[in-house]
Amino acid sequence: MTATLADAPAAGALPAAVRPVPVARTYRFELVKQFSSWRVRLLLLACLIGPGLLVAGISLQSTLPSDTLFGRWMHTTGWAGPLVTLGVAGTWALPLVASLVAGDVFAAEDRLGTWRHLLVAVRSHRRIFAAKALASVTVVLLLVAGLAVSGVAGGLIAVGNRPLIGLDDHILSPGDAAGKVLLAWACALAPTLALVAVGLLGSVALGRSPMGLLLPVMAALGMQVAQLLPLPVAVRLALPGYAFISWNGLFADPQQLRPLLIGVAVSLVWAVVATALAYLLFVRRDFTNLTVDGAGRRALTVGVLPPAALLAVTIGVVAVSTGATGSGIDQDKLQRSLATAYAHLYRLQEDELHRPAVTEAQLQTSASCVKSDGFSEQQGPGNDWHCTVTWHIPGVAITGQAIYQLDVTANGRYIADGDGPKEVNGYFLVRTPQGDEPNPLWQFDGSVDLLPSR
Structure with a gap:
């Protein structure tokens, strides 16, 4: 049992x-x-x-x-x-x-x-x-x-x-x-x-x-x-x-x-x-x-x-x-992003041309952007953003300027297309001592953070 x-x-x-x-x-x-x-x-x-x-x-x-x-x-x-x-x-x-x-x-x-x-x-x-x-x-x-x-x-x-x-x-x-x-x-x-x-x-x-x-x-x-x-x-x-x-x-x-x-x-x-x-x-x-x-x-x-x-x-x-509202794309964000990207690429172009190195602090790069020539609200995506970038070269009294047309997508990515002057960003090649090289300032990508900064 x-x-x-x-x-x-x-x-x-x-x-x-x-x-x-x-x-x-x-x-x-x-x-x-x-x-x-x-x-x-x-x-x-x-x-x-x-x-x-x-x-x-x-x-x-x-x-x-x-x-x-x-x-x-x-x-x-x-x-x-x-x-x-x-x-x-x-x-x-x-x-x-x-x-x-x-x-x-x-x-x-x-x-x-x-x-x-x-x-x-x-x-x-x-x-x-x-x-x-x-x-x-x-x-x-x-x-x-x-x-x-x-x-x-x-x-x-x-x-x-x-x-x-x-x-x-x-x-x-x-x-x-x-x-x-x-x-x-x-x-x-x-x-x-x-x-x-x-x-x-x-x-x-x-x-x-x-x-x-x-x-x-x-x-x-x-x-x-x-x-x-x-x-x-x-x-x-x-x-x-x-x-x-x-x-x-x-x-x-x-x-x-x-x-x-x-x-x-x-x-x-x-x-x-x-x-x-x-x-x-x-x-x-x-x-x-x-x-x-x-x-x-x-x-x-x-x-x-x-x-x-x-x-x-x-x-x-x-x-x-x-706390996010609207599209998340506004004039201030776009200007800061464009100025930062331009300063980085300007230094890269100077290196290609074998010119004296400059720092981003010395360049004091800034950007001014306008959407639809100022006739619409200055925010949101679109291919009608027109921007002017200014910078200063140490030892030179003249302020440099470059024009860009921006195509900003709804997810915050933008493509900056250079519109002159030709020797800066108006052509896809730059002449260097070694010959023609791709111009980093001609066209480039950027991104805007859609969320508000803390």
């Missing part, structure tokens, strides 16, 4: 035959399924090879994508290439990766009719969800790492490990540039995870419908369109895709970290909320009815209303915590 009692299972314990399969084993199984798909294999190959070939090819051409951030420096340093890759990836590649990997991970089981087999094998809804979500995140992280490594390798091989010009046009050493490039890619993981979570939610809520596969791409496209509109700063920062843009602040001096941290935090909150919604829908789904695939009024309600409420709450929190 004693032996019989000792061998009896404890109260509430499941026999070994019906215990759920551990998450680790289910996770490995889901990874094998992911990489057995030709779609994922093709994505992995494209991420490992494509950016490197593209960056190397562009860096060796005579024309550069100067309208892309850091594109004008791809002839100068290998660290510009991975930043151009990151800008393009945040717009197209990363949303596509999230869609193809996470947007179909649950819907595929509906189309193939394999839910019953999977549930019998694993015997736990929660462990199935955890394994599929972890496998999707693992594959996406691997693909993002491939994009970053390929872009860095292509740039360094084609151009070399040279200093990078920052957004306010100060010079970053190769080591500093490398650290900030890697950090920028790491920050882009937050909005990518938010899109992955949106893909999981769409795959669960919409079942075998192809809309679940398209949901991350559509969400990313909607956020990109929103970023082009003259929205208030609080709304702009509350969108989970803002971290695809705010990494630019790493390359300013001083660094614009508050928009970046807010963008990363908002993206992570969206990732957690969307994943939690997907989990709730999945564990409450009725798998005994083959005609129900998750797509229904309740699924759509749970999948739409909470994200809308989250967006409203996030906008309120950002507005109250930052």
Whole structure:
């Protein structure tokens, strides 16, 4: 009797035959399924090879994508290439990766009719969800790492490990540039995870419908369109895709970290909320009815209303915590940023011309900017900003002046186009003792911090 009692299972314990399969084993199984798909294999190959070939090819051409951030420096340093890759990836590649990997991970089981087999094998809804979500995140992280490594390798091989010009046009050493490039890619993981979570939610809520596969791409496209509109700063920062843009602040001096941290935090909150919604829908789904695939009024309600409420709450929190109002772009910010960038680049031009070195304090650079010739409100984005930069050269009584036309985008980035005098900023080349060299003062990029200074 004693032996019989000792061998009896404890109260509430499941026999070994019906215990759920551990998450680790289910996770490995889901990874094998992911990489057995030709779609994922093709994505992995494209991420490992494509950016490197593209960056190397562009860096060796005579024309550069100067309208892309850091594109004008791809002839100068290998660290510009991975930043151009990151800008393009945040717009197209990363949303596509999230869609193809996470947007179909649950819907595929509906189309193939394999839910019953999977549930019998694993015997736990929660462990199935955890394994599929972890496998999707693992594959996406691997693909993002491939994009970053390929872009860095292509740039360094084609151009070399040279200093990078920052957004306010100060010079970053190769080591500093490398650290900030890697950090920028790491920050882009937050909005990518938010899109992955949106893909999981769409795959669960919409079942075998192809809309679940398209949901991350559509969400990313909607956020990109929103970023082009003259929205208030609080709304702009509350969108989970803002971290695809705010990494630019790493390359300013001083660094614009508050928009970046807010963008990363908002993206992570969206990732957690969307994943939690997907989990709730999945564990409450009725798998005994083959005609129900998750797509229904309740699924759509749970999948739409909470994200809308989250967006409203996030906008309120950002507005109250930052005190940001309006577009965040005003005359004073633009003048300070332009004067700082010009002083940095003027010293670089003087070095090219082998003239005596001057300090920024000696130059006493200032800028005066007017929008629409003074006939409109002096704030907000637009391509109608007209600026005059003045500076002083030690030992010279005459004050130097240079004219710029500025195209300011809604996210705070601007392109300054030199408009004379010709010997300063009116031509794309300057004559040096060694021959003609690119003129750093002709065209350059800059960035305005949208948040009010503390």
